[in-house]
Amino acid sequence: MESNKKYWKGLEEYKNTPDFVENNKNEFAEPLPIEDVLNEAGLSTVTPRRDFLKALGFGLGAVTLAACQTAPVHKSIPYLIKPEEVVPGIPNYYVSSFNGQSVLVKTREGRPIKIEPNPNAGTFFRGTDAQAQASVLDLYDVSKLKAPVIKDAEANWAKVDEFVTGELNKAQASGKKIRIVSSSVSSPSSKAVIADFTVAYPNTKHVQYDAISYTGIIKANENSFGKPVVPKYNFDKADLIVSFGADFLGTWISGEEFTAQYVSNRDAKSLKAGKMSRHFQFEAGMSLTGTNADTRVPIRLSEEGPALITLYNAITGANLAGGTLGNNVT
Structure with a gap:
């Protein structure tokens, strides 16, 4: 109505x-x-x-509005049986290691998304370098193989195991040498696995190769001090720092650890206390460490040896030969 x-x-x-x-x-x-x-x-x-x-x-x-396109539909499928330790939206953390660095990995629903230094590493706390931070990107590389490949043909892991085992048995039976090539291995678990493999195949030899090797430092310390080790430096306790081509604030040994030590002895508190470290950098190319030095001396690579000999002669009063430098170094 x-x-x-x-x-x-x-x-x-x-x-x-x-x-x-x-x-x-x-x-x-x-x-x-x-x-x-x-x-x-x-x-x-x-x-x-x-x-x-x-x-x-x-x-x-x-x-x-005219530029909008149909967005792809991403379906979110809930857990049928949810793991007890996983709560959607709340990250989980677990401890791991990367190139000798103790790291803390942040995950969401089983997917690693961020790497940070492990704050509970104690004496092994070293921070994380750029490689460790970027390593999580390898997990999401779309160009990586989705499955194992044998002779340019996609296969499964069972076939790969069968093929590799057969080839190893043939090499062992014919007396051929077997080599395992890897980067430096410091993990006790990995060393145990390699040892068990060597027992099963006695013709095996483990070859370790690093793209960035510290063999020279190890050999130098063995010749000088009798111990084949990579030294641990304490830049927070140094009053005078003289570096020859060592980018210790960047990529040399443990840049993050050294940076924290270096800054702690060159901040406002150190200035107020009247005690701040002095830094001299001799290098052929510009580096992060060189840009932060109090005095940076550019030298050729061929002049690093004579410069070291000259410094040694000045400190010890010795008269070693080979300490002649160019006009650009005083």
Whole structure:
């Protein structure tokens, strides 16, 4: 049943006063005067700021809407049986290691997303370098193989195990040598696995090779001090630092650990205490360490040896030969 009742919002509307009629015209936004603006008369006139903003907003909105494409649909499938330790939206953490660095890995629903230094590593706390931070990206590399491959043909792991075992048995039976090539291995678990493999195949030899090797440092310490080790430096306790081509704030040995030590002895507290380390850097190419040095001396690679001999002679009073330097080094 249709109602004949009529309602008013106020006395102004009921009496239809001139003020109400004028204000009612601006109750809703007026249509954009596109045709009036684009005609010859409109282009020759001054455009009000409000009209300009209206046209600009409409244009940006229209272009954005026209550029939109159908977004891919990603379906989120809930757990049928949820693991007890996994809560969607709340990250989990676990401890691991990378190139001798103790790291803390942040995961979400089983997917590693961030690597940080392990704060509970104690004496093994070294921080994380750029390689450790970027290593998580390898897990999401779309160009990686999705499955094992044998002779350019995709296979499964059972076939790979069968093929490798057969080839190893043939090499062992024929007296051929077997080599395991890897980077330096410090993990006791990995060493135990390699040892068990060597027992099963006595012709095996483990060859360790690193793209960035510290063999020279190890040999030098063995010749000088009788111990084949990589030394551990304490830059926070040094009053004078002299470096020859060692980018210890960047990529040399443990840059993150050395940086924390280096800064602790060169901050405002050290300056206030009147004791701040002095740093001299001799290097052929610009490095992060060189840019932070108090004095940076550019030298050729061929001059590093003579510069070291000259410094040794100055400290010890010896007179070793070979300490002649160029004119650019004093």
